[in-house]
Amino acid sequence: MIKIERVLVPVDGSDSSRNAAKYATHLLNTRNPVLYLLYVWSPIHMTIGGDEAAQLRAEEEAKSMAMLEDYKKMLEPCGMRIELIAREGRPGYVILDVQEEYDCDLIVIGSRGLSALEGVIMGSVVTHVLQGATCPVLVTRNLRHKYLLDACGI
Amino acid sequence: MHTRRIWPWMIVLVGVAIMGVAPAWAAGGDLHHAAEEIGKELGALWVIPFACMLLSIAIMPLAVPHFWHHHYGKVAAFWGLAFLVPFALTHGVDLALYEVLHTALLEYIPFIILLFSLFTIAGGVCLTGSLVGTPKVNTGLLLLGTLLASWMGTTGAAMLLIRPLLRAIAHRKYKVHTVVFFIFLVANIGGSLTPLGDPPLFLGFLKGVSFFWTTVHMFIPMALIATILLLGYFALDTMLFTKEGRPSPPEAQGKLGLEGAHNLLLLGGVVGGVLMSGMWNPGVGFDIYHVHVELQNVVRDIILLILAGISLKTTSFDTRRKNEFDWEPIREVAKLFAGIFLSMIPAIAILRAGEEGALRSIIALVSDNGQPNHAMYFWLTGALSSFLDNAPTYLVFFNTAGGDAHVLMQEVTTLLAISAGAVFMGANTYIGNAPNFMVRSIAESTGIKMPSFFGYMAWSVGILIPCFILTTVIFFM
Numbered sequence: 241m242i243k244i245e246r247v248l249v250p251v252d253g254s255d256s257s258r259n260a261a262k263y264a265t266h267l268l269n270t271r272n273p274v275l276y277l278l279y280v281w282s283p284i285h286m287t288i289g290g291d292e293a294a295q296l297r298a299e300e301e302a303k304s305m306a307m308l309e310d311y312k313k314m315l316e317p318c319g320m321r322i323e324l325i326a327r328e329g330r331p332g333y334v335i336l337d338v339q340e341e342y343d344c345d346l347i348v349i350g351s352r353g354l355s356a357l358e359g360v361i362m363g364s365v366v367t368h369v370l371q372g373a374t375c376p377v378l379v380t381r382n383l384r385h386k387y388l389l390d391a392c393g394i
Numbered sequence: 395m396h397t398r399r400i401w402p403w404m405i406v407l408v409g410v411a412i413m414g415v416a417p418a419w420a421a422g423g424d425l426h427h428a429a430e431e432i433g434k435e436l437g438a439l440w441v442i443p444f445a446c447m448l449l450s451i452a453i454m455p456l457a458v459p460h461f462w463h464h465h466y467g468k469v470a471a472f473w474g475l476a477f478l479v480p481f482a483l484t485h486g487v488d489l490a491l492y493e494v495l496h497t498a499l500l501e502y503i504p505f506i507i508l509l510f511s512l513f514t515i516a517g518g519v520c521l522t523g524s525l526v527g528t529p530k531v532n533t534g535l536l537l538l539g540t541l542l543a544s545w546m547g548t549t550g551a552a553m554l555l556i557r558p559l560l561r562a563i564a565h566r567k568y569k570v571h572t573v574v575f576f577i578f579l580v581a582n583i584g585g586s587l588t589p590l591g592d593p594p595l596f597l598g599f600l601k602g603v604s605f606f607w608t609t610v611h612m613f614i615p616m617a618l619i620a621t622i623l624l625l626g627y628f629a630l631d632t633m634l635f636t637k638e639g640r641p642s643p644p645e646a647q648g649k650l651g652l653e654g655a656h657n658l659l660l661l662g663g664v665v666g667g668v669l670m671s672g673m674w675n676p677g678v679g680f681d682i683y684h685v686h687v688e689l690q691n692v693v694r695d696i697i698l699l700i701l702a703g704i705s706l707k708t709t710s711f712d713t714r715r716k717n718e719f720d721w722e723p724i725r726e727v728a729k730l731f732a733g734i735f736l737s738m739i740p741a742i743a744i745l746r747a748g749e750e751g752a753l754r755s756i757i758a759l760v761s762d763n764g765q766p767n768h769a770m771y772f773w774l775t776g777a778l779s780s781f782l783d784n785a786p787t788y789l790v791f792f793n794t795a796g797g798d799a800h801v802l803m804q805e806v807t808t809l810l811a812i813s814a815g816a817v818f819m820g821a822n823t824y825i826g827n828a829p830n831f832m833v834r835s836i837a838e839s840t841g842i843k844m845p846s847f848f849g850y851m852a853w854s855v856g857i858l859i860p861c862f863i864l865t866t867v868i869f870f871m
Contacts, residue, residue: 283722285463286831287451289824289838290846292459299460330720371711 260350332368433747470733516550518709543584594788602799776819
């Protein structure tokens with residue numbers, strides 16, 4: 241049986257990503273599971289550099305970690321190890337970088353959909369993750385209540 | 395999400411307004427004539443939104459970075475509207491609409507399409523593996539970038555080579571000088587030879603300057619400065635390499651490779667498309683609210699978009715990921731330049747009015763007894779290009795010099811001074827040209843402590859200004 245020990249859940253503060261995180265807790269099936277919660281913030285405007293950029297990055301990281309802490313609190317009843325990761329960049333790329341860096345066994349990602357124009361020109365984050373991931377990817381969307389029940393009682 | 399869904403409706407609304415209402419407004423007057431003459435009527439105060447737009451780009455990222463990071467698009471829109479709304483109220487909605495469409499259809503849209511296609515296609519080429527950053531290899535990479543910049547744009551060449559260069563010098567102690575010379579050469583001076591190289595030259599092309607005029611006349615000044623800088627860099631890097639104890643990289647280097655090489659063919663297509671629009675003139679066109687759009691330019695823009703589309707579809711996601719290809723830079727450029735082009739309308743109109751316009755004092759600065767002062771053109775265009783964006787600065791001085799491409803091409807030296815000033819001196823500061831701060835940002839992301847805004851200027855004043863003085867003496871005195 242393939243063990244799912246390290247699961248990566250990219251989150252963005254949406255209900256969809258909260259549900260994906262809850263659902264991911266069902267899937268870890270080892271003794272020492274780790275759930276990686278990842279938040280990616282947009283790159284700092286390129287005209288800003290040096291100390292100003294460093295300060296903005298520190299602020300963005302603090303905000304991201306605060307949001308990730310909320311997710312962690314939500315998932316704490318599950319009792320598993322939860323690691324928080326906040327990075328700057330394009331979500332599709334960063335998710336794949338983190339998956340490789342932490343050798344994740346599964347990515348669980350909530351999809352919100354995107355506008356038609358964005359879809360044609362850019363593709364969604366989910367599409368990019370599906371294209372580039374070297375581990376299985378599970379996409380959740382509009383999860384019915386029954387799939388969220390019994391997620392460690394949360 | 396909701397905001398994004400509003401945009402298509404807004405575009406439809408504007409379209410309906412243009413198609414349905416505008417012809418009725420236009421029926422009564424000759425908008426061409428009114429637009430030609432308006433520069434004589436406008437006072438110098440009309441230039442304030444343009445000046446503030448450029449100053450915002452120069453100052454706000456330093457003074458209020460947090461605000462700028464979140465609201466730069468709104469700032470650009472504000473300064474655009476700060477011109478447009480009062481202008482529509484005082485000179486009529488019909489003339490304001492004509493001016494906006496004229497700028498959008500003939501300048502802004504082609505400009506953004508070119509940048510978009512170069513950015514997209516060049517962003518699909520990835521140089522993999524690592525070189526060892528010895529003085530010879532580093533100088534070779536700078537030379538390669540300088541040669542490529544005129545054909546794939548300074549942004550494209552900089553994005554192609556900055557990561558391989560940073561990997562090559564990763565084991566070196568002294569790295570800043572390499573990045574600084576890279577900005578000088580690849581992000582600026584290398585782009586001198588074609589309208590694809592640097593945005594100001596493409597704006598000149600759109601105004602009627604022929605494609606190869608730039609190549610022929612800019613070659614010697616560019617070659618002179620590039621040679622001095624490359625030799626200077628080699629000497630400096632050799633000295634620092636020796637001081638470091640001639641270090642070797644700790645790990646075995648990956649094999650060199652080129653991913654997405656087919657994009658180089660697509661870049662050839664971009665060159666062909668732009669060349670075509672300059673050489674083919676079928677004499678066919680159509681009017682959109684009295685703005686005459688020529689067929690060859692529409693065909694060029696469609697070709698460029700198709701080439702960018704092919705690049706997007708045929709380049710692997712993995713290659714773009716290695717380049718960290720992202721839409722954000724081009725989105726930023728599109729937003730900022732929308733504000734720049736809009737707020738620039740009155741400045742251009744006044745300068746075109748020459749001695750009869752409110753900015754006659756600027757014209758007096760660059761002329762001696764009615765004759766153009768080439769050195770002043772070079773230094774004024776350059777000084778403003780250093781701190782403001784070099785593309786609008788080029789247009790301002792192009793119009794100050796009369797704005798007639800055919801006359802300027804024949805006269806040669808004035809246009810050469812404006813072109814050289816705009817392209818070369820974009821290297822003087824981080825904000826002089828878009829790839830400058832892109833390169834700084836990428837270098838900082840790898841842990842290199844780049845000089846501050848003024849620290850960088852110490853490099854440029856110490857190294858570039860003597861080169862520009864030499865250029866003035868040889869070419870513009």
